Amino acid sequence: MAEAHQKNHDYHIIDPSPWPFLASVGAFILALGGIGFMQYNKGGEFVLFKANLTTPWLFAIGLVIVLYTMYGWWSDTIKEGKQGHHTRVVSLHLRYGMIMFIASEVMFFAAWFWAFFDVSLYPGEVEQVARTTFTGGVWPPKGLEVLDPLHLPLYNTVILLLSGTTVTWAHHALIHNDRKGLITGLALTVVLGVLFSFVQAYEYIHAPFAFKDSIYGATFFMATGFHGFHVIIGTIFLAICLLRSIRGDFTPDKHFGFEAAAWYWHFVDVVWLFLFFTIYVWASWGAPIAAGH
Template sequence: MSAHNTAAPYYFVPGPSRWPLLAGIALLVTMAGASAWVNDVSWGMPVNMVGLAGIIAVLYFWFGDAIKESEGGLYSQRIDYSFRWSMAWFIVSEVMFFGAFFGALFYVRVISMPWLGDIDHKFIWPDFAAHWGGASPAGMVDEFRTMGPFPIPTINTALLLTSGVTLTIAHHALRAGHRALTAIWLFATVLLGATFMGFQAYEYIHAYNDLNLKLTSGIYGSTFFMLTGFHGFHVTMGAIMLSVVLYRVLKGHFTPDNHFAFEGAAWYWHFVDVVWLGLYVVIYWL
């Protein structure tokens, strides 16, 4: 959202839009293709790719309309409040999303695994070993090694923490009216995020090839890849959001006093940073 014009006294209500319908169709196609793909149906992957392309196209044009409305002076302060509340509740939903995965991890490690490994259950599963990682209970899982905090996870932690600093500097530069500095520090933030993703891709290759750690490596492998994978996906989405904001900064959008698109993307990025700190401690150290 821009604020070149924020004095509109009304609450802007957009006219009928085709984008919600097209978004629903694209999501339906995407999920149909994904369902077929995981069941080894030949047309599953191309249909899934078509659906994903449709979602990207819908988001591009839908957000483009919102940007045009904002730059055209149609949004008032009431709209700004609506955007802020919407973004805040979206981040709350993301907290619940990751909270579910952290909760599953806690339940497995602290409750169910010790319970299944106690003396009473030895009569039912005599070969079960109550070890969090690395073991192969009853030969059901191929032997693997767990992922430690050095060096890549620690490097990635430094990268994300640094990106939070560069993003804050960019925000202060925008508030001070220094557009060039805003663009430079925002670009540095995106670059740090991209570097983080590069290291994570290398970490996954290392896990598969050198540690034999896979998604099928028991509960350790599934929780490791689900938590770090979804976090990596969120980092990618955050980097895309910040890239769009950077493009808008270069186009001359935003003012020092009104730039919620920047702030909303920054909220999301800082949330991703905080989630990573939890992952870094729980996944790699404990």
């Protein structure tokens, strides 16, 4: 009887799980809550099936459900790996999944870059189509002061490039079973990620333009803000890997969780280089630089 149930393949048939359903419920509540939250902030109203959803609490509930689902689902995945279910084939498929996830993120950023280049390369057409996004037929829009690309943006570029170096150091240390180097490299990467976020927050607070002021502000904050969000997610991802490294979860042969975090972080690095050279450097060429920025 035992032989009939013996696994003779490399695939892992997972046990019934509540996480896919709970993730769907959380995402749905989060989406409705996001709309209600925005309407609440601007003094509007969001009514669905006679229920008034104009409140920030629905968004908070959805966020808690999603975060709890992420914790529970990924905890189960880690347990499956420790139980030996992540065979050669399963590990390969996990890598395919991460690659496809990063590819989907590339498409997100392609949309922001498309919007930016559409308005920056053809500012005259923007003027003709939408009078509310006045550019004066030039880019950056006439009368707008921009950030100095050689000040805080360059500083953040150096920070991210250094973080890419430290996470690579940590990866090589892990492969060579150097636990101290792994922990040190990861700790430095997390610190650099946090520092990047603080610098960008300071830059946003002191920016000489706002999101709603012009199409320049809208495209700038959407592209750089979306990247900043990814930096925060990547920093959390690496911080969890740091805790797991301290706990001794990773080995030179089994460490896909860390590898996925490193891939994600390198992706964030590369996107920032494109942002820096296009939005900060090229798009501000010849424009007046705001004092102190």
